[in-house]
Amino acid sequence: MGKLLGLRMVVMALLLAGAGAQSQEGANNVSDKVDASGRIRIGYYPKAFAGKQLTDLKKIESSLSQWLLSQNSKLTAENFELRNVRESLTAKHFYFQQKQDGLVVESAEVIVSVDNSTQEMYRIFDNSTESKPAVAKAGSQLTSEKAVDIAWKHIWVSGRLLADVKSEKLFIEQDGTLRLTYRVEIDTVEPAGSWEVILDAYTGEIVRTQDLRKDAKHDDSKPVFGRTPGKKLLDYREAVKALDAKKSISLLSNGNRRDATALVFDPDPRTTLTDNTLLDSSPKSAFEPAYKSVVLKDVTEVAGVLKLSGPWVTLVDFEAPVNTPYTVQNGEFKGKRGDQSFNDAMTYYHLDKNQRYMQSLGFFGSRGIQYLSITVDSNGANGADNSYYRPSANHLAFGWGCVDDNEDADVILHEYNHAINHSINSNFSGGDTGAMGEGFGDYWAQSYSISTENGMTFNPFHVFNWDAHSDPNNEEGCWPGRRLDKTQAQYVHSQNYYAHSRHDSFVSDELWSTPIFQALYEAVKTKQATREEMDRIILEAQFGLGYGLKMRDMANSIVSNAKRLYPQGKHAEIYARKFAAQNIIERQSSLVPLAKAN
Template sequence: MLITTGSATFREKIIISCLAAFAAGAAWPAAAQTRDTINRLPNTIYLPDAAPAAPSADKNVVKSLSALPSATLDLKGTAPNPAAISAQVQSFVAQNAKELGLEGNAAKLVVKSTRETLTGRYVSMEQRLDDIPIIDSQVQLTVSDQGAVQSVARNVVDVPTASVASVKKTAEVSQKAAEDIVWKDLNASGEYLEPPTAEKAYLNENNVLTLVYVVKMAVSKPFGYWEYRVDANTGRIVSKKDRAIKEGKHKRDLPGSPDLSAAGVPADREAALAKFNQRMKSMMPVDKKTAKVATGKGLVFEPNPVSSLNDTGLQDNDPPSKFDKAYVEVALVGLSEAGGKLNLQGPLVRIDDFEPGDGGVSRPPSTSTGTWTARRGDNAFNDVMTYFYINSSITYLQKIGYTGTRDLFPNGIAVDTDGLNGADNSHFVPGSDRLAFGHGCVDDNEDTDVIFHELGHAIHDHINVDWGGGDSGAIGEGFGDYWAISQRKQIKNGFQVDPVKVFEWDGIDACWGGRRADRLNARYDPNRTYGAHQSMGSFESDELWSTPLVSSLLELTGAGETIESVDQVVLEGMSGIGSNFTMRTLALATVAKAKALFPGKPHAAVFEKHFKHHKIIP
C-alpha cells in the first residue's frame, strides 16, 4: 500500500501502525479475560424461540436457548434429589460456562433442590464461595423427560479468581452476638414465635462481597417474622424486613421495617428463648403412630355468604339468622383421632396455634367428637373453613399432576386460623412455611378467596424456591388472586355474583373494597419494577398480572378447555424462572410452557394474546 502527500511517502509509517494495531487487537481478548472486579451479571433467561432483547436498567435479558453451546441434559433414570443429579448438572454447567458467565468464576454452583414437573425436571443451583452461599445468586433450569432443556434462568455474581483474596472470609461477630444485635434493635418485649436462626452468607454490596449473618427472628412484639442482614465483622445492620407476605388490605400492613415507635425496654432474650422451648415441650402434638385417620363433619360457607345468598348488601354485623341458609355441611377427611377426639390435623393441613390472635390471645385449635357445629363468630368455624378448603385445594393440585415426586406439599402445611395479633390481614411466611389468618371486620377465614389467595403464596414459593426480587411482589399477589378465582369457579355458586371481584365477602365496601381481575386498561411499563399492592392510578400492580391470567382462564374455559389445563399452564410457567424476574420474562416463560404442555391446543395463543393486550409481551 502506498500513500503519498505531496512528495512524502508514508509506506513505513502505515506498515508500522498496522502491525501495532494488529498486535493490540490480538492482545485484547487476553487482557479482557484478566478480570479482578466482582460484578453482578445481568439477569438472563434462555427460552425456546426467544428473540434476543436488549436489557434496560435492572431488567432481564431474554435469549434463545440456541445461544447455549449445549441445550441437552439427560436426567432420565436418576432419582429426583440433588446428590443423584449433581454430576450430570455440573457437566451441563461446564459445557455452558462461558455463555453463563461462569468461566473463571471462583464462586461455584451447587445443586440446592430438584423436583419433577409436569413436563420433566426442575433444578435450582445456588452460587457459593467457599461453600457459603451468595445471596440472590443462582441458576435455575427446566428440562424435558427427553433431555431437552426448556429454560435456563441465570442470576449470578462474577467473582474473578483474582478478586478472591480481597473477600473477608472469617467472622469477627459470633452467631449469638448477631442474634443479640437483632433482638436489641427490635426492642423485643414479646415472645418468640419460632426458634431464631442465623446463617452466614455473602452479600454483594456495590461489587464487594460482605460476609453477613442472615438472622430470622419471629416475635410477638413487635409482631413480625423479621429478617435481618448483619455484617459478620462489624455488627452493622445492613437491612431488615418482615418476610411475611400479607394480603395487603391496608398500606400500613405491607412488609417493611419494624415499627418501634411504642417499643419499651427489650426483654431478656435468653429467658424468652427458654420460655419458648418450654412452651414447645408442653404442647402435645398428635402422636401420628397411635392416632387413627378419621373423617368428621363440619359447617362451611360455599364459597362465601355474598355468593351463596346472592346478597351484595350483606354486612359483617348483620344478625346471625341472616346467614342461616349460607351454611353447608361437608365431610372433613384425613383427620387424626386420638383419645376419642377428632383433631384438624391431617397429612396435608395442620391447624396449629403459633401466633397470638384476636386481642393478643393464643387459642388452641378446636376438636370434636364427630361433627363441628360452630358458626361464624366462633373460631371453631374458622378452623373448619380453613382446614376444609386448604385440604381441598392441595388435593386438587395432586389431581392435576402434582403428586408423588411432583408433590408441592409433601409435608403438608401448618396454619393458624387466629393469628396476626388479631389484625385485619392474613399472611404466608416463606422459610417458615406457615399460613396465618387474622380477624377484623369480616374474619378472613369466612371468605374462600382469602384462604385460596394465601395458599397461592405457598404454592408459588414451593414451585420456585428462589422466588423474590424483580416484579415478584405484584406477580405473587396477582397469582394469589388468580388462584382464588380459579378455585372459586369450581365451587357451587362461586360465579353467581361478581366472578372477577376478588374477596367478595372479606372485601365488601364497608371493610376494604377488595380487588378486581378485569383491569383491561392496565398497561405494563418495562422500565418500572412492580412491587406488591402498588397503586398505578386506575389499577393496582397486583391486578396487572391477575387480569391477563383470569382473562385467559375465562376465554379458554369458554371455548371448552378445562380449568385444570389452564391452571397447569399458569403453575408450570413459574417453574424455573429463578429470582428477580419481570412480568415480561414470566409471561414469555408461561407461553413457552403452554406450547410444551398442550401443543396444537389454543392455550399458548390465548395467553400470548392477553399478555400482549397489556403490553406485557410487546
C-alpha cells in the same frame, strides 16, 4: 443436597475452550431475557445444547460449564454447588448455587431445566454474578452468636419466637462488590414479623431489615421494630427454651385419622346466595341458606376428641388474639358464623381441599407443593382486618376485622398461594414478585370461586367479594377488595411492581392477576380449556426460576409451559394474547411460537 464439582469440571472447561466454544450465543428465542451487557439471563432451548441429551448428572454438570463459557463468564463450574433438584410435571430442575470462599452468594444461582420427554435443556436461568469480594476489612469477623445478638436487639424482640432463629454467613452483592454479611431470621409475635436482618460480618453494621410476611391487603406495611419504651427485651436463651418446650409438646399429639363433618361457606355467602345486599350485620337467618355440609378429611382423633390437625393443615394458636382451636367429641363441627368452630372448619376445609386439588393436578410426592401440614392460626393478626403468610415458620394467620377473613374462601386461598409461591421458588423475591405474588393469590382464590355453582356469573372479577364487600352507606367500612378485569392497565418493563402499590387506575397486583385470570375465564367460558389445565400451567411455569423475576419473565414462562403441556391446545395462544394486550409480552413477539421449533 450438596455436591462440590470437582476437577472434572476444569478439564471439561479447558476442552471446550480449546474447541472454540467461547463465542457468545445471541438471543435465539423471543422469550429469552437478555441483560444490558448482552448476557442471556433466561434462555429457552439454548442453541449450544440443541439435540444434546442431558441424561445424567455428569452431563448436566458439564452443561453448566459449557453455558458459562458460551456466555463468556469469568465464572466456572467450580464456583457452584448443586443445592437442590426439583421435579415438576414436565421437567427436572437442577439448582446450582453460586459460592464464594465456600459461602453462599445471596440469590446468585444457575438453574438448568431438563425436559422429561426429550432429556434436552429447555431452559436455563442464570442469576450468577461476577462481582468480587471487597478487599478484606481489618479486624476479625463476628461470631454467629454475636450476629444473632445484634439482630435480636436491633429488632428488640419482646414476644415469643415462632420458629428457630436462623443465622447464616453469606455474601450479598452491593455496589458491584460482594460484601460479607450475616443473614439472621427471627420469626416472632412481638414486634410481629418474619424478620430478616442482614448485617456486616465485620462491623455488625445493619445493612438491611425486612419483614418477610406476605399479607392480603395493606399497601402501608412499613415494618415496625426496634427499641420501644415499655417493651422489655426478651432474653434470647429463654425464648429459645420456650420454643423448644412448645415443640416437644406438639410432638406428643399423635392420634388416629378420621373424617368429621362441618358447615362451611363455599366460597362465600354472597356468591352462594347471589345476594350483594348481605352485610356483616345482616341477621343470622339471612345466612342460613348459605351453609353447606362438607366432610373434613383426615382430622386427628385423640381419646375420642377430634382436632383439626391433618396431613395438610394443622390449626394452632400461635399469636394474638388468644384462642383454642375448636375440638369436638361427636365428629360434627356444627358452628355457624360468629363461632370459632365455624372459622376453624372453614380454614381447615378450604386449605385441605386446595392441597388435594394441587395433588389431583399431578403435584404430589416428589412433585408436591407445600407438601406438608401447614400451621394456621385461624384467629390471629391481632384481630386486624388482614391475614398473612410467615415464610420462615411456614405459618398462616387470619384476622377477624370487619367480616372475619376466613369467612371468605378467597382470603384463605390467597394466603395459601403465598405459601405455594414460596414452596416452588424459595428465591421468589425482587423484580416484580411483590405484585405477582399478590396477583397470583387473587387469581388462585378466584380460580376456585368460579369452580363453584354461581362463581362464573356472580361477580367473577371481584376477588374477596364477601370479606371486602361494599355497603350502601359504607357503615361497615370493610376494605374494597381487588379487581381481575383491569384490562386497560399497561405494563412498563423498566418499572418495578411491588406488592399492593397504587398506579393511576389500578393496583400493581391487578396488573398481574388480570391477564392470567382473563385467560382462565375465557378458556373456561368458551370451553377451549379447563380450569385444571390452566391452573396446571400456572403452577408448572413457576418451577426452575429464581430471584428477580419481572412480569415479562413469568409471562414468557407461562406461555412456554402452556405450549409444553398442551402443544395442540389453545392455551398458549390465549395467554399470549392476554399478556400482549397489557404490554407484558411485547406485541410483535407475542404470537411467535415460544417452544422449540423443530
